[in-house]
Amino acid sequence: MLQSACLSDSDISRIIEMAWEDRTPFEAIELQFGLNESAVVALMRSQMKASSFRMWRKRMKGRVTKHAALRPEAMNNSGPHIARHRIAQR
Numbered sequence: 001m002l003q004s005a006c007l008s009d010s011d012i013s014r015i016i017e018m019a020w021e022d023r024t025p026f027e028a029i030e031l032q033f034g035l036n037e038s039a040v041v042a043l044m045r046s047q048m049k050a051s052s053f054r055m056w057r058k059r060m061k062g063r064v065t066k067h068a069a070l071r072p073e074a075m076n077n078s079g080p081h082i083a084r085h086r087i088a089q090r
Helices: 009-020 026-033 037-047 050-060 080-089
Strands: none
Touching: 009 026, 009 037, 009 050, 026 037, 037 050
């Protein structure tokens, strides 16, 4: 696996949690853990049962809230998900 060898079990668990959250964009995962969207998909594929992965991909495909560029500007600049990432970056 690409960068997942460097990740702890708790990091992998948190990435999976963030990937399942509707309002957490892939860009937030990349900022915090250094994994872009394709790396997150690869991680999810390797860590989940095939049926769970397919369900997640179907749910995430094209979801506006998972891609910062597609989100309304107000959603990108506010909310608890943004505050959490700003604190984590310090």
